[in-house]
Amino acid sequence: MDIADVWYWIMAFLLWLYVFTDGFDLGVGILCLHTDDETWRDRMTASIDSVWHANQTWLVMLGGVLFGAFPLVYGTVLAALYLPAGFLLFALMARGIGLEYRAEADGKRPWTKLFGWGSVAVTLAHGFLLGGILQGMAFADGRFVGGRFDWFSPFTILVGVTLLCLYAMIGAAWLVLKTDGELQNQARLWGIRYGSATVAMLVLVLGYIALDGRLGFLVGRPGQAGFAPSFILAMVAAVLCAALYFRALGKGWERRPLLYCAVMLAFVFAAFGGSLSPVIVPPGITAAMAAAPAPMLRIMLAVIGGLMPVLLFYNAYQYRVFSGKTAPHDEVQ
Template identity: 35%
Template sequence: MTEYLPVILPLVWAAILAVGVFIYVLLDGFDLGLGVLFPFAPNHRCRDAMMNSVAPYWDGNETWLVLGGGGLLAAFPLAYSLLLPALYLPLILMLAGLILRGVAFEFRYKADTSRWMWDWAFAGGSTLAALMQGGAVGAFIQGFEVKDNAYAGGPFDWLTPFVLVTAVALVSGYVLLACGWMIMKGDEELRDWAYKVGRYAIVAVGAFIVIFSLWTPLMHEDIAARWFTLGNIVMLSPVPILTALSVVGVWYALEQRWKHVPFLLSVVIFLLCYTGLAVSLFPFIIPPDVTIWDAAAAPESQLFMLYGAIPLVPIILGYTAYSYYSMWHVKDHGYH
């Protein structure tokens, strides 16, 4: 059994990190989307309602970001050492945006004459963090220049047209999640506005999905071969088909003014796009050359950390689920 550990453990840790990152994208995605939409809300009362709807959850959502970063360092130290210099600027700007948003949460509640300033700080921090997350995803997809297990590119190699479009695409996805959230949690006025904005968001998301479905294979021959060889077309066809059906389903749910379906189908769209990304890039953790096995820590280290992760991850899942369950029907959390 022990001779298989170097093969199995990197797969286990890749799955743990993939789940953690996906949960973070969903949970922090809708409250970042709320921040992006914040200045455009119909009135001050709606802005209060938007902030109150995420007040019990927003800081807990970022637990998954910490888990992803810490897990990457511990389980795949080579990947961590390559990603940080390659994405130093977008990651620093993302953290600055998250800090600004967190400060705005607290200061806006206590401010009076300067509340307008913290409104813009909340919106600006959220938008900056969302854009930089999208930029990091785009840079990851396009790949990094690696030589002798070290990053060999420059500090701005990540900044390309593909990355800029990816950044805007992720923001549009976050806005769609935020609209679904407001439809579930808002009053009638806020829901009416969210239904309207959600229609624009789903059109943008659908357009970006088509763009990246064509652009990404053109950038990487390996990805094109993986998706467009005859056998794989049949085997992988459920992913694009279900994605298209989900996009249409969100539009229909918004038109029918359903309450929970737009958010749930938006989650499905994210899951399918995430699955498509995994199919395109696996087994590379640093595209286009470094696999999860190349970047993995020693099997003894990964096994030791797994003993801690086995109880820890369910605990985090449990308290996250309980916080949403216990605070779901509480309307006023004091952020107004």
């Protein structure tokens, strides 16, 4: 494994951290659209008040690492995905405005809707960006030569809907941990509903990949039918985690549903990341081709290697400080 491959897996780790942590607070936003009870909404938004800014740290970190370690990817992929990337920025702003203004407004409902639908928009943007990369891009001489709407396809729509279900599933698990009483019971029902939908959507995505021979590279079988054994093994582990998630909800456990969501997501990342490696932009740009010069990667590794433990400790400490249930009277400040 050379230095470019090391950065490939650092990128995968950062992406997993972002999808999981920002996923549950986006999920809370999505679930806010499922109730008209402003008291419940107060508790739901208060549950993420202390962490949602920090969760987006991983997105900033991801963008910085992508720019420094894989400048070819940063320059070419963004050229292909300007529209969904721009949509993501506006959606992030709308979501943040809705959440922050809601805390101070006398009429909370419009701002709650902006927060909720902004969360939906961010999630769909994630799906279009991730799906647009995964389905492969047309490059020639280091330049994108495809169409401006290549990112919009049946596959990227499937990925977007899958993320909507996944984030709501993780958000429900977060609310199970952070709330109690009737809201917690409702969160368990949301968790079962969206957990089932997530599993169903993953099956649809895998079925689409299996039927569309052009996407065989996603599962380590370019030009072949079926799935690679390593991919199957990782997905079986993900399914097992999903089963444990449902069992934990049924048993009334509070911490385990969120834990199983994190591990399930890690196995899904391992399945696709392991199948694609060393390709970083399908179908043909590898990490070595896209990487910055090796001396630069080593300097970055020393810097990021020292910074990452600090960020991880800070985030873990923050979650520790703000652990416990969200009280009924808590509101976002």
